[in-house]
Amino acid sequence: DAKTTQPPSMDCAEGRAANLPCNHSTISGNEYVYWYRQIHSQGPQYIIHGLKNNETNEMASLIITEDRKSSTLILPHATLRDTAVYYCIVRVGNSGNTPLVFGKGTRLSVIA
């Protein structure tokens, strides 16, 4: 079973920041937070991951609370192409063969 809780759906206006929350209250000390997204009719796409520090890359920023029980994925300037299902996953980071366990994710709709 997925170890994360996400809202089933969210809307965001085009050009605004999209903030997607994720609760992972039972996260262990050696588990990382990963975010993937799945655009309709495509395979999931890696976005970002982190352990306890905030992370930023060309796609998004990841903010993890100090107690690590929740996190927020931020898309700073959402576009229509960001409409997708976003999955928050916790996974042991130092074992590459630990499979990703997907929940149902959050369906983000970016509206013009």
Added chain:
Amino acid sequence: DAGVTQSPTHLIKTRGQQVTLRCSPKSGHDTVSWYQQALGQGPQFIFQYYEEEERQRGNFPDRFSGHQFPNYSSELNVNALLLGDSALYLCASRKGLAGITGELFFGEGSRLTVL
């Protein structure tokens, strides 16, 4: 640089038949995983192959089997198809087993319909 490629993209089978799905990993990758995604659900892990051996397996019956070839490509076989096997089957690849590498690269999937 080709990403993960899967074939066929769509196929229709009837109950009781057998199906084989194929996957070529991203260039430089040697580890292949298979996931099943039912409509409206997140992907569910089936199994992972590395060095031509099954390394991890999810909660799927023995009707689901796989193979990895020396060139790292992989096949997923499903025997005695059931209606509930209708799903999008995703292949994902990465380099190596260990490490904190974040990215798992997914193909666009093979959509199987069982009638």
